[in-house]
Amino acid sequence: MTVPRLELSSISKRFPGCLANDDVSLTLLPGEIHALLGENGAGKSTLVKIIYGVQQADSGTILWEGQPVVIKDPHAARRLGIGMVFQHFSLFDTLTVAENIALGLERPPPMRDLEQKIRAVSERYGLTLDPARHIHTLSVGERQRVEIVRCLLQDPRLLIMDEPTSVLTPQEVERLFATLRRLSDEGCTILYISHKLEEIRALCTRATVLRGGRVVGACDPRRESARSMAEMMIGATLTAPTRPAAETGGATLEVRHLSTTSDDPFATNLKDVSFEVRAGEILGIAGVAGNGQAELLAALSGEAILADDGAVRIRGQAAGHLDPRRRRALGLAFVPEERLGRGAVPELSLSENAILSGYVAEPLVRRGLVHFGRARSFAERIISGFNVVAHGHKAEARSLSGGNLQKFIIGREILQKPSLLVVGQPTWGVDAGAAAAIHQALIDLARGGAAVLVISQDLDELFVLSDRIAVLFHGRLSESRPTHHTTVEEIGLLMGGLFGAATGAEEVPHGTA
Amino acid sequence: MSMIRLEPRGQASPLWVYGAPLLAVALTLASGFVLFWAMGFNPVAALRAFFVEPLTSARGIGELVVKATPLTLCAVGLAVGFRANVWNIGAEGQLTLGAITGGGLALAFYGEGGWWLLPLMVLGGIAGGMAWAAIPAFLRTRFNASEILTSLMLTYVALLLLSYLVHGPYRDPDGFAFPESRLFEEAATLPVLVTGTRVHLGALFALAAVAGCWVLIARTFIGFQIRVIGLTPAAAGYAGFKEKKIIWLTLLLSGGLSGLAGLGEVAGPIGQIVPTVSPGYGFTAIIVAFLGRLHPLGIVLAALLMALSFIGGEAAQIGLGLPKAITGVFQGMLLFFLLGSDVLIRYRVRIGARKTVSQGATA
Numbered sequence: 001m002t003v004p005r006l007e008l009s010s011i012s013k014r015f016p017g018c019l020a021n022d023d024v025s026l027t028l029l030p031g032e033i034h035a036l037l038g039e040n041g042a043g044k045s046t047l048v049k050i051i052y053g054v055q056q057a058d059s060g061t062i063l064w065e066g067q068p069v070v071i072k073d074p075h076a077a078r079r080l081g082i083g084m085v086f087q088h089f090s091l092f093d094t095l096t097v098a099e100n101i102a103l104g105l106e107r108p109p110p111m112r113d114l115e116q117k118i119r120a121v122s123e124r125y126g127l128t129l130d131p132a133r134h135i136h137t138l139s140v141g142e143r144q145r146v147e148i149v150r151c152l153l154q155d156p157r158l159l160i161m162d163e164p165t166s167v168l169t170p171q172e173v174e175r176l177f178a179t180l181r182r183l184s185d186e187g188c189t190i191l192y193i194s195h196k197l198e199e200i201r202a203l204c205t206r207a208t209v210l211r212g213g214r215v216v217g218a219c220d221p222r223r224e225s226a227r228s229m230a231e232m233m234i235g236a237t238l239t240a241p242t243r244p245a246a247e248t249g250g251a252t253l254e255v256r257h258l259s260t261t262s263d264d265p266f267a268t269n270l271k272d273v274s275f276e277v278r279a280g281e282i283l284g285i286a287g288v289a290g291n292g293q294a295e296l297l298a299a300l301s302g303e304a305i306l307a308d309d310g311a312v313r314i315r316g317q318a319a320g321h322l323d324p325r326r327r328r329a330l331g332l333a334f335v336p337e338e339r340l341g342r343g344a345v346p347e348l349s350l351s352e353n354a355i356l357s358g359y360v361a362e363p364l365v366r367r368g369l370v371h372f373g374r375a376r377s378f379a380e381r382i383i384s385g386f387n388v389v390a391h392g393h394k395a396e397a398r399s400l401s402g403g404n405l406q407k408f409i410i411g412r413e414i415l416q417k418p419s420l421l422v423v424g425q426p427t428w429g430v431d432a433g434a435a436a437a438i439h440q441a442l443i444d445l446a447r448g449g450a451a452v453l454v455i456s457q458d459l460d461e462l463f464v465l466s467d468r469i470a471v472l473f474h475g476r477l478s479e480s481r482p483t484h485h486t487t488v489e490e491i492g493l494l495m496g497g498l499f500g501a502a503t504g505a506e507e508v509p510h511g512t513a
Numbered sequence: 514m515s516m517i518r519l520e521p522r523g524q525a526s527p528l529w530v531y532g533a534p535l536l537a538v539a540l541t542l543a544s545g546f547v548l549f550w551a552m553g554f555n556p557v558a559a560l561r562a563f564f565v566e567p568l569t570s571a572r573g574i575g576e577l578v579v580k581a582t583p584l585t586l587c588a589v590g591l592a593v594g595f596r597a598n599v600w601n602i603g604a605e606g607q608l609t610l611g612a613i614t615g616g617g618l619a620l621a622f623y624g625e626g627g628w629w630l631l632p633l634m635v636l637g638g639i640a641g642g643m644a645w646a647a648i649p650a651f652l653r654t655r656f657n658a659s660e661i662l663t664s665l666m667l668t669y670v671a672l673l674l675l676s677y678l679v680h681g682p683y684r685d686p687d688g689f690a691f692p693e694s695r696l697f698e699e700a701a702t703l704p705v706l707v708t709g710t711r712v713h714l715g716a717l718f719a720l721a722a723v724a725g726c727w728v729l730i731a732r733t734f735i736g737f738q739i740r741v742i743g744l745t746p747a748a749a750g751y752a753g754f755k756e757k758k759i760i761w762l763t764l765l766l767s768g769g770l771s772g773l774a775g776l777g778e779v780a781g782p783i784g785q786i787v788p789t790v791s792p793g794y795g796f797t798a799i800i801v802a803f804l805g806r807l808h809p810l811g812i813v814l815a816a817l818l819m820a821l822s823f824i825g826g827e828a829a830q831i832g833l834g835l836p837k838a839i840t841g842v843f844q845g846m847l848l849f850f851l852l853g854s855d856v857l858i859r860y861r862v863r864i865g866a867r868k869t870v871s872q873g874a875t876a
Binding site: 303344356357 | 732740
């Protein structure tokens with residue numbers, strides 16, 4: 001029998017107020033691609049941080065290739081041969097690829113040798129990368145390649161990947177998987193963390209499932225369905241959202257020739273964006289982050305006031321010059337991408353957070369005074385109506401898990417009975433159970449006659465929710481196409497910027513597809 | 514290996530939110546003890562002279578209230594701004610302007626005053642402080658200039674303006690060229706509330722300001738907006754709250770209350786306009802606001818404590834022959850220890866080595 005690459009036995013780690021890892025054991029074999037599954041807060045990140053030496057276990061043992069080791073910091077981990085690609089990149093925009101990689105190495109060779117090595121490694125693994133380019137000119141997928149190459153230069157024998165595909169187009173994901181399979185063939189072990197269960201089924205050969213800090217199961221993802229794995233993670237049966245056919249009415253939101261200019265050199269300007277969302281339908285806007293999503297959301301919410309009043313019309317009324325409050329008065333409700341820090345104030349209670357956007361449509365303010373009794377009952381209606389797990393209306397927003405806070409925010413917006421709901425990243429980082437509930441609530445809202453616009457990077461989500469899908473790339477929006485007349489591959493190509501091929505087809509009105 | 518570590522608590526400790534100021538006071542007293550001892554005084558007697566003796570007479574307690582009045586007026590206004598991340602550091606200047614404008618009215622109507630003069634002076638003092646605070650508000654909202662710098666620098670402009678006025682237009686024509694105004698007449702002086710002390714009507718203004726600011730923050734929608742802007746500006750933008758409006762409002766509020774404090778000094782205990790209207794109430798009020806946890810009631814207690822440091826400082830100067838700086842030393846120590854103690858709200862102190870992984874235990 002082969003000696004495991006890494007063997008964790010009975011690892012426990014306690015933080016004030018929670019037991020993040022409780023007697024966790026995990027064995028990683030040489031060359032396997034092993035998935036670590038679990039909802040947010042299940043203890044995945046803590047376990048990975050212990051392996052990478054960022055944190056120390058309170059108790060338990062770690063065997064590296066059969067030898068007991070203490071991994072006291074990430075340097076020690078790298079010396080053993082453990083590499084990690086984080087979800088959030090740590091790259092300097094103004095430095096070149098080679099300079100960034102040199103900064104991350106223990107003993108960087110002279111720059112010329114390093115560039116040679118980078119070229120060699122990137123060719124070998126199909127990770128096209130020019131060492132002389134500056135980071136700010138790279139796409140997100142290319143930036144991730146920099147992080148991966150940085151790890152590979154240190155000849156890792158265990159590579160940890162934390163949510164690596166959340167920012168990639170489907171085609172980029174395929175290329176990443178090819179690289180990872182090649183590494184695994186060469187004997188490198190890969191520990192793969194992701195919420196995307198279909199990807200895990202396609203890539204991984206074994207999976208360990210965590211729930212509440214404990215190992216609750218193991219499986220072979222190739223023999224499971226995404227649904228069965230999701231149920232293992234949440235420990236309950238999952239109800240998939242149902243989407244009856246849409247009956248659309250008039251255009252509730254019309255966007256015409258919306259262009260923006262920004263002083264911020266890193267902002268993406270919107271260029272002549274036009275679309276409409278009709279009552280009763282859900283329009284999905286796909287795209288890799290940084291292609292103008294934040295700017296489009298701000299232009300719709302009123303956080304950015306537009307030059308052209310008529311560029312955004314809500315229920316027929318020009319709204320480009322209106323602030324968020326006046327747009328809400330026209331029937332807009334809005335769920336921002338960042339739920340903690342924009343959609344909710346972390347330090348305030350849920351009933352105070354209910355006032356944050358609810359003060360326009362709900363009778364929460366009278367003669368300049370806040371009616372805290374009504375705010376409280378509004379918060380309680382949200383909590384009970386959307387199954388928000390929280391210690392009542394007095395709980396601080398930051399004490400909620402991501403999924404529960406998102407349910408609260410979406411519930412807060414939906415209970416205001418909007419005629420138009422704009423949602424950014426409705427289920428980003430939200431666990432499967434909460435995501436299904438959120439999806440169903442959005443569909444129900446649309447079927448009740450509201451217009452819903454969903455902006456998301458998650459194609460699976462958009463295909464579940466949307467009646468029509470359009471793609472945002474470099475500030476331009478493609479024509480929308482009916483969801484049942486398109487495929488993930490086609491949308492993926494648009495996300496990668498292959499507008500030319502697609503726009504030719506778009507000149508032809510819908511229905512010819 | 515033993516060491517002292519800070520460990521995050523996960524959430525704010527309600528005990529230490531209120532415990533930290535008490536710990537800071539205790540540490541200040543302990544350091545004062547060492548300081549006096551090192552300087553060759555009997556520390557117990559010195560601390561007693563500083564902190565206890567001023568409180569042993571009705572007159573001493575009256576003085577405490579007299580000094581706590583301007584501190585409270587300035588600090589409650591500043592605290593409202595601080596909650597919205599509007600850092601008005603120039604209360605001293607706004608206080609000075611209130612003395613100049615409100616007191617100027619007393620001089621302008623000298624000899625013709627009636628019942629209407631005092632209310633007019635109060636309004637004039639408030640308007641003067643507001644006008645001075647309006648400058649940083651305009652610069653911040655129009656040019657995004659930091660109100661910390663502009664309000665602080667305007668303080669020195671205000672002090673020089675006062676100096677010019679008492680040496681020129683405001684100078685008492687019968688005053689032998691001393692840089693002082695006339696003594697205000699009866700109709701231009703705030704009535705004394707408790708005979709035998711100098712406690713004046715301004716103390717009631719301060720209490721009203723405390724109550725008003727409490728209602729503003731805790732009950733009104735404006736107060737809610739102030740809190741949201743201070744905690745999470747992005748959420749305020751999302752909700753459609755107008756940050757510029759709140760900047761104007763909080764600066765005008767704190768400026769107006771500081772101006773009222775300045776008027777209260779010249780129309781109260783001083784009774785005329787002199788080159789130095791305030792021993793630094795406007796700056797000390799910043800400490801008071803934080804020591805009082807930005808809460809109106811906490812501010813009243815903190816203002817009384819800081820007033821005691823002024824009076825005790827005077828007593829120490831007279832009784833022990835210590836330099837004037839002793840007041841500032843004690844105020845500075847208090848703020849220093851408060852900021853240090855505040856760490857305990859979010860962290861707990863652990864002494865001793867980190868627990869190691871059992872297999873690597875060194876025992």
